[in-house]
Amino acid sequence: MKKLIHLSLAILVVVAALFGMRAWFTHLENRSVGNSDQPQGKRTLTIYNWGDYIDPSILKSFQKETGYRVDYETFDSNEAMYTKIKQGGTHYDIAVPSEYMVEKMRQDNMLEPLDHSKLTGLKNYNPAFMNEPFDPKNKYSVPYFWGTLGIVYNDKFIKPGEIKSWNDLWRPEYKQQIMLVDSARDIMGMTLASNGKSVNTKNLPDLAAARGKLTTLMPNVKAIVADEIKTYMAQDEAALAVDYSGDAAEMMSRNSHLHYVVPNDGGNLWFDNLVMPKTVKNKAAAYAFMNYMSRPDIAAKNAEYVGYATPNQAAWQRLPKATRDNPSWYPPKVVLSKLETYQNLGPTWTQRYNDDFLEFKMTNQ
Amino acid sequence: MTKKRTINFSVPYYLWLVLFVIAPVILLIFESFTNLHGQFTLANYKSYFGSGTYLRMTFNSVFFAFIVTLITLAISYPMAFIMSRLKHAQFWLMLVILPTWVNLLLKAYAFIGLFAQKGTINDFLTFVGIGPQQIMFTNGAFMAVAAYLEIPFMIMPIFNSLVEMDQSLVNAARDLGATKWQTVWRVIVPLSMNGVRAGVQAVFIPTLSLFMITRLIGGNRVITLGTAIEEHFMVTQNWGMGSTIGVVLIVAMAITMYVTRDRKGGGKA
Numbered sequence: 001m002k003k004l005i006h007l008s009l010a011i012l013v014v015v016a017a018l019f020g021m022r023a024w025f026t027h028l029e030n031r032s033v034g035n036s037d038q039p040q041g042k043r044t045l046t047i048y049n050w051g052d053y054i055d056p057s058i059l060k061s062f063q064k065e066t067g068y069r070v071d072y073e074t075f076d077s078n079e080a081m082y083t084k085i086k087q088g089g090t091h092y093d094i095a096v097p098s099e100y101m102v103e104k105m106r107q108d109n110m111l112e113p114l115d116h117s118k119l120t121g122l123k124n125y126n127p128a129f130m131n132e133p134f135d136p137k138n139k140y141s142v143p144y145f146w147g148t149l150g151i152v153y154n155d156k157f158i159k160p161g162e163i164k165s166w167n168d169l170w171r172p173e174y175k176q177q178i179m180l181v182d183s184a185r186d187i188m189g190m191t192l193a194s195n196g197k198s199v200n201t202k203n204l205p206d207l208a209a210a211r212g213k214l215t216t217l218m219p220n221v222k223a224i225v226a227d228e229i230k231t232y233m234a235q236d237e238a239a240l241a242v243d244y245s246g247d248a249a250e251m252m253s254r255n256s257h258l259h260y261v262v263p264n265d266g267g268n269l270w271f272d273n274l275v276m277p278k279t280v281k282n283k284a285a286a287y288a289f290m291n292y293m294s295r296p297d298i299a300a301k302n303a304e305y306v307g308y309a310t311p312n313q314a315a316w317q318r319l320p321k322a323t324r325d326n327p328s329w330y331p332p333k334v335v336l337s338k339l340e341t342y343q344n345l346g347p348t349w350t351q352r353y354n355d356d357f358l359e360f361k362m363t364n365q
Numbered sequence: 366m367t368k369k370r371t372i373n374f375s376v377p378y379y380l381w382l383v384l385f386v387i388a389p390v391i392l393l394i395f396e397s398f399t400n401l402h403g404q405f406t407l408a409n410y411k412s413y414f415g416s417g418t419y420l421r422m423t424f425n426s427v428f429f430a431f432i433v434t435l436i437t438l439a440i441s442y443p444m445a446f447i448m449s450r451l452k453h454a455q456f457w458l459m460l461v462i463l464p465t466w467v468n469l470l471l472k473a474y475a476f477i478g479l480f481a482q483k484g485t486i487n488d489f490l491t492f493v494g495i496g497p498q499q500i501m502f503t504n505g506a507f508m509a510v511a512a513y514l515e516i517p518f519m520i521m522p523i524f525n526s527l528v529e530m531d532q533s534l535v536n537a538a539r540d541l542g543a544t545k546w547q548t549v550w551r552v553i554v555p556l557s558m559n560g561v562r563a564g565v566q567a568v569f570i571p572t573l574s575l576f577m578i579t580r581l582i583g584g585n586r587v588i589t590l591g592t593a594i595e596e597h598f599m600v601t602q603n604w605g606m607g608s609t610i611g612v613v614l615i616v617a618m619a620i621t622m623y624v625t626r627d628r629k630g631g632g633k634a
Contacts, residue, residue, distance in 0.1 A: 079600050223502040223584025237482050347401040354601040359418045361585050
C-alpha cells in the first residue's frame with residue numbers, strides 16, 4: 001500500500017513538472033514572437049489546415065510581423081474537418097475546406113460571413129476564380145489554392161503522350177499498374193467524366209454505368225491509398241496514379257521521371273478556400289491572416305512551396321515562367337472549360353457515391 | 366469494514382462502468398437504429414445483412430483475423446515454450462516486448478521499406494537472380510505485417526502461463542513413464558491453455574478491426590470491418606451504418622469470448 005502511494009506521488013510530481021515545463025515553453029515561444037502572454041485568446045490565431053499545405057516559413061514570418069501566436073492543427077479530409085468542427089469544443093479561427101464543403105458548411109450555418117471592407121487583398125485575385133457557384137460573391141470564403149485531378153505517369157514504364165484521357169487507364173496493358181487516391185468522390189467522378197457525364201450527376205443510370213465501368217478497372221489497380229501515394233510513386237512502385245495536381249507536383253520534385261497530365265475529357269476543378277468557422281475566437285487575427293496570405297509576394301512563395309496553382313493573379317505573375325506556362329499546373333482554357341467543380345450532393349447522394357466506391361473496393365482482383 | 370463502506374468504495378468503479386462502458390454501448394446501439402435524417406429505422410441492419418458487400422466484407426475480416434491468429438499462435442507457442450526454459454527468460458521476454466514501444470505507424474512504414482519494389486527484400490531477390498516480385502499490396506504482405514504486430518500480445522500470456530505452471534506436475538509425468546512428447550502434449554499444453562485463450566482473444570479481436578494496415582500495406586485490396594467503420598464515420602458521415610457495423614463487431618467479440626471461454630471440467634487447469 002505504501003509503495004503504491006509513493007508511486008502515485010512520483011507520477012503526480014512528474015506530471016506537475018511536465019506541466020510547468022509546458023507553460024515555460026509557451027511563455028518562451030510567446031516572447032520570441034514579441035508577444036505578451038497574458039491575454040492569451042486575443043493574441044492567438046488557431047488555424048485548421050490540410051497537412052503540409054503551407055510554407056512553414058510563412059507562418060513564422062506572419063507571427064513575427066503581426067505578433068499573433070499561431071496554433072496550427074491539421075486534418076486529412078474535408079469530412080474529418082467538418083465532423084470535428086460540427087462536434088464543437090474547438091475554437092478554430094481559420095479553416096480550409098474545399099468548394100463543396102464550403103457549400104455544405106454554409107448551408108449548415110457553420111461559417112461566419114466575411115466583411116469585405118476588412119479584406120485588403122481581394123483585388124489581387126483572378127476574377128475567373130472568384131464568385132463561384134459554391135459561394136456567390138465570396139461572401140464566406142477566399143480562394144486559397146486551386147487545382148485539378150489528373151494522371152501521373154512514370155516515363156520509365158509509359159511513353160510520353162500515351163495517356164491523354166481517362167479512358168486510357170482502362171487499357172489492358174496497364175495490368176496492376178495504377179494507384180488510385182482513396183476518395184469516393186474523385187474516383188467516381190473520374191469514371192463519370194470518362195463516360196462524358198457530369199461529376200455531379202444525380203442520374204441513377206449514369207451512376208450505375210459508372211460503377212459497372214469502374215469495376216472493370218480493378219485488374220489494372222495496384223492499390224488504393226491516401227497520402228502514401230506520393231512516396232510510392234516517387235519510389236517507382238507503380239507506373240500510373242490518379243491524384244491531385246499538387247500531390248503530383250510534390251512527387252515530381254522527388255522523381256524526375258514522373259509527369260502529370262490533365263485528361264482532355266473533363267474532370268474535376270477544385271478550390272480550397274480560407275473561411276472563418278462560427279467557432280472563431282479572434283476575428284482580427286483571422287482577417288490579418290487572410291490579408292497576409294493574399295499578399296502577392298507571400299502567395300507566390302506559398303505556391304512555390306505547396307505546388308498547387310494560386311488563384312492570386314498578382315502572385316502568379318511573380319512565379320517562374322516555367323511554372324506559369326506549364327499546362328500541367330495552369331491548364332489552357334480549352335481543357336479548363338471542360339472541368340467542373342464538385343457540388344454538395346446532400347447526404348443521400350453522397351451515401352450512394354460512397355457505397356458504390358466501397359463496393360468497388362470490395363471487388364478484389 | 367462494514368458493508369456500507371464497501372458500497373462507498375465501489376461507487377467510483379460503478380460510475381466508471383456506467384459512464385464509459387455501458388453508456389457508449391447503449392448510444393452505439395441507439396445510433397445503429399437511426400438513419401441519415403435521425404429517424405428510427407431498421408434499414409441499417411437490413412442493408413447490412415441484405416447486401417452481399419457487407420457480408421462478404423464480414424467474411425473477409427473474420428477469415429483474415431482467423432489466419433493471422435493462427436500464424437501468430439504457430440509462431441508464438443514454440444517461442445514462448447523455448448523462452449520459458451531459457452536461463453535469462455526475463456531478458457528474452459523484454460526483447461519480445463520491446464517492439465511494442467515503437468509506434469505502430471513507424472513499424473508499418475518500416476515494412477514498406479522492406480516490401481517495396483526497390484525495398485530490401487526485392488534487392489535481395491534481384492541479387493540472387495529471381496528478380497523483383499510484387500510484395501506490397503498482397504494478402505500475404507498484409508497477413509505478415511498483422512502477425513508481426515500481434516505476436517508480442519500472444520507470447521506474453523502464453524509465456525506467463527508456462528512459467529507459472531507447477532513444475533512438479535511435469536516431473537511427475539516423467540516419473541510415471543510419459544515420453545517427452547507425451548509430457549508436452551498431455552500435461553504442458555493443457556495446463557497452458559489459459560494463456561493460449563487469453564492470447565487468442567488479445568489477437569483475434571483487434572485484428573478484426575485493423576484499419577491503418579489494410580490501407581498502408583494492403584493498399585485497400587484487403588478490406589476489413591474496421592475500414593468500413595472508418596469510412597462511414599469520417600467520409601460518408603453515415604453514423605447509423607457505422608454504428609451498425611460496430612454492433613456487429615461487438616457481437617463477434619462476444620462470440621469469440623464465449624467460444625474461447627474457460628470451460629469447467631474440460632482441461633481441468
